Amino acid sequence: MQARISLQREDFDVAAEAAALTRGRADIGALVTFTGICRGAEGGEPIAALTLEHYPGMAEAEIARHIEEASERWPLLGVTVIHRYGRIAPGENIVLVLTASSHRQAAFAAAEFLMDYLKTRAPFWKQVESGGGSTWIEAKDTDETAASRWHRPGREAAE
Amino acid sequence: MKLVYFAWVRERVGKAEEELVPPPEIKTVAELVSWLKGRGEEYAHAFEQAKSIRAAIDRSHVKPDAVIAGAREIAFFPPMTGG
Numbered sequence: 001m002q003a004r005i006s007l008q009r010e011d012f013d014v015a016a017e018a019a020a021l022t023r024g025r026a027d028i029g030a031l032v033t034f035t036g037i038c039r040g041a042e043g044g045e046p047i048a049a050l051t052l053e054h055y056p057g058m059a060e061a062e063i064a065r066h067i068e069e070a071s072e073r074w075p076l077l078g079v080t081v082i083h084r085y086g087r088i089a090p091g092e093n094i095v096l097v098l099t100a101s102s103h104r105q106a107a108f109a110a111a112e113f114l115m116d117y118l119k120t121r122a123p124f125w126k127q128v129e130s131g132g133g134s135t136w137i138e139a140k141d142t143d144e145t146a147a148s149r150w151h152r153p154g155r156e157a158a159e
Numbered sequence: 160m161k162l163v164y165f166a167w168v169r170e171r172v173g174k175a176e177e178e179l180v181p182p183p184e185i186k187t188v189a190e191l192v193s194w195l196k197g198r199g200e201e202y203a204h205a206f207e208q209a210k211s212i213r214a215a216i217d218r219s220h221v222k223p224d225a226v227i228a229g230a231r232e233i234a235f236f237p238p239m240t241g242g
Contacts, residue, residue: 036242052241053166055234058218059241083241095242115242121220123234124241125166136167139238 002078003067007059009086012096021078021098028077030104032111034097040090042137048129052085052094055123059083066117070099073113074106081114083124113150120147160227162195164205165236168212171205181227188214189223191233206235213238 002021006012014035022028038050067079078100088094095118099110118124126137163176185194192209195202206212214221215234227233 054241055163055165055215055218055236058215058234061218062220119242120239122241123165123215123236123239125237126240127166136237137240139240143242 001071001076003064003071004080004082005060005063005067006082007054007056008082008084011084011093012082014093014096017080017082017096017098021080021100025077027102028100029102030107031098031100032104032107034095034111034115035093036095036115038088038090038092038094042128042130045130047090048131049090050088050094051127051129051134052083052088053125053127054083054085058123062122063118066114066121070110070113074101074110076101076106076110079110079114081118083118083122085124087129116143116147116150119143160230161232163232163234165234167237168205168235171201173201186226186228187223188216188221188225188227188233191227192223192235211238212236 014033018031018033022031040046063081067081070076070079076099080096080098082096084094097111097114099107099114101107120143127134128137160179161176162179164172164174169175181191181194185191192206196206212235216225216227216230217232
């Protein structure tokens with residue numbers, strides 16, 4: 001299965017990434033694209049920007065581990081994960097997940113799985129910049145709950 | 160070993176990384192946290208909610224009872240908020 005992982009400051013082109021993943025292939029019948037975008041408000045308060053910090057080296061490794069796990073669970077034909085870091089203004093892209101398969105069920109499920117894990121297991125931290133200064137966003141229990149539904153008994157959560 | 164800190168853990172400790180040699184009786188991640196807390200006010204502040212801080216050894220997530228022997232790089236950070 002082909003997998004592309006990129007951590008980058010600069011924006012990405014969703015259409016170009018989708019085209020690159022499917023080009024020249026007649027076996028892909030379903031392509032799910034998820035784009036996470038920076039909202040202009042956090043907790044009801046307007047924000048100026050988000051700043052994303054990441055752990056270089058571990059972020060790539062952790063995403064690769066989860067793509068590997070996704071490909072064991074579903075018959076995937078291609079995956080692309082792009083995650084930006086640095087300062088991101090409202091309306092700008094933050095993250096892209098593309099999953100390709102023969103049929104839609106696998107592509108949808110794998111995209112959800114990868115996003116749930118990116119939210120809770122990939123080493124990224126968001127800081128909100130607003131009129132009142134900078135504050136770190138707290139992890140949400142709802143994200144943990146979303147990720148825990150994929151948990152398989154017998155596998156250590158911290159591995 | 161190299162210790163690296165991220166997000167508010169980094170801000171509270173006041174540095175992104177450092178080389179430290181913990182005493183030999185420090186065997187686990189949890190013991191390392193307790194030892195760090197005794198190194199000064201900034202560490203005590205950074206690790207005061209020790210339960211909410213996550214750790215990684217050589218770029219893999221670990222639990223507090225993980226053994227640190229042989230680790231090259233240990234990271235401490237808050238719960239992740241990517242995606």
